[in-house]
Amino acid sequence: MILFLILLITLLLLVPLSSVRAERKPSVHLLATGGTIAGKAASETATTGYEAGALGVKDLLGSLPEAQNFAQVTGEEISSIDSKDMTDDIWFSLAERANELEGETDGLVVIHGTDTMEETAWFLQLTVKPSIPLVLTGAMRPATAVSADGPMNLLNAIRLAAHPSARGKGVLVMMNDTIFSARNVTKGNTLSLDTFRSPDGPLGYMNDGHPCWCALPVHVPEGEAPFDVKGLHRLPRVYIIYGHAGADGAMVRAAVSAGAEGLVYAGCGNGSIHREDEKALAKAASQGIPVVRSSHAGSGSVISAEASYEEEGFIRGGSLSPQKARILLQLSLSKTGDFRDIQKIFDRY
Numbered sequence: 415m416i417l418f419l420i421l422l423i424t425l426l427l428l429v430p431l432s433s434v435r436a437e438r439k440p441s442v443h444l445l446a447t448g449g450t451i452a453g454k455a456a457s458e459t460a461t462t463g464y465e466a467g468a469l470g471v472k473d474l475l476g477s478l479p480e481a482q483n484f485a486q487v488t489g490e491e492i493s494s495i496d497s498k499d500m501t502d503d504i505w506f507s508l509a510e511r512a513n514e515l516e517g518e519t520d521g522l523v524v525i526h527g528t529d530t531m532e533e534t535a536w537f538l539q540l541t542v543k544p545s546i547p548l549v550l551t552g553a554m555r556p557a558t559a560v561s562a563d564g565p566m567n568l569l570n571a572i573r574l575a576a577h578p579s580a581r582g583k584g585v586l587v588m589m590n591d592t593i594f595s596a597r598n599v600t601k602g603n604t605l606s607l608d609t610f611r612s613p614d615g616p617l618g619y620m621n622d623g624h625p626c627w628c629a630l631p632v633h634v635p636e637g638e639a640p641f642d643v644k645g646l647h648r649l650p651r652v653y654i655i656y657g658h659a660g661a662d663g664a665m666v667r668a669a670v671s672a673g674a675e676g677l678v679y680a681g682c683g684n685g686s687i688h689r690e691d692e693k694a695l696a697k698a699a700s701q702g703i704p705v706v707r708s709s710h711a712g713s714g715s716v717i718s719a720e721a722s723y724e725e726e727g728f729i730r731g732g733s734l735s736p737q738k739a740r741i742l743l744q745l746s747l748s749k750t751g752d753f754r755d756i757q758k759i760f761d762r763y
């Protein structure tokens with residue numbers, strides 16, 4: 415009897431220990447959209463002139479069996495495009511799938527071309543419930559190239575998405591061993607492997623597959639996704655007008671007559687607007703078309719400047735790049751057309 419009791423107690427003590435040892439691997443699901451990471455070139459030395467998005471998610475995973483050592487990796491294709499051709503529909507599908515998978519996997523990786531990666535990352539930060547890590551990655555060299563960067567980027571992105579420390583940091587971009595926040599990341603070089611940067615510095619690095627954080631992201635959404643795009647069939651038509659010397663308002667007038675529902679001005683310096691463009695923009699705003707001032711300077715915030723900008727009801731775009739201000743304006747317009755409410759949204763996100 416005593417022997418039986420001793421055996422039973424030993425067993426009870428061992429069961430929890432063995433269950434800790436047999437801890438399950440985290441699951442990571444890939445949503446592939448195409449890009450150079452899935453690109454095929456005519457030769458191993460070609461790094462341009464390839465077909466972007468030629469390889470499927472199975473091919474990418476098949477050539478990276480090591481990934482399964484770190485996570486149970488599954489995947490599906492959402493599209494197979496060069497990301498320069500990104501559409502609202504693909505964004506809606508991505509947001510819908512990411513929201514559906516939120517309770518079913520520990521992390522998500524979006525495989526994406528680099529040209530519009532920063533825009534998709536930002537769109538997803540605003541439309542996907544931020545409960546599990548969501549990481550975007552891609553490549554600068556096609557999969558067929560000597561020393562292609564895609565496999566290591568994908569492996570790092572999977573390991574980052576599986577890592578608990580990636581939670582609560584908003585949508586992340588993992589490129590070239592470096593971790594960026596969706597809000598601040600931008601492509602900064604046409605061809606270099608080290609193309610992604612953030613004016614305020616990266617969030618961290620992948621050191622031999624382990625995230626090493628050095629900063630915290632700002633304006634990260636909590637709880638629910640800020641915008642619900644379920645049921646939307648298109649995003650409002652918002653054009654970006656590029657500010658430059660010798661402007662004459664023609665581009666603003668062209669945008670308005672093309673049916674602009676909102677305008678983003680990529681101004682100089684602190685969102686400064688050429689006076690000829692300003693006249694045309696003030697007219698657009700008086701017709702109820704919201705105008706956001708942003709900057710093509712590449713870093714810094716757009717704050718109040720000329721008194722006339724405030725009188726004309728222009729919205730201050732803060733530190734968002736013109737292309738990200740455009741997305742936030744599109745999503746804001748799905749909620750409100752009131753300039754003051756849109757300003758509050760810009761101040762929050």
Ligand SMILES: NC(=O)C[C@H](N)C(=O)O
Nearest residue numbers: 449450496497527528529
């Ligand atoms: N490196 C890349 O992925 C560029 C490619 N044009 C894309 O954005 O799909």
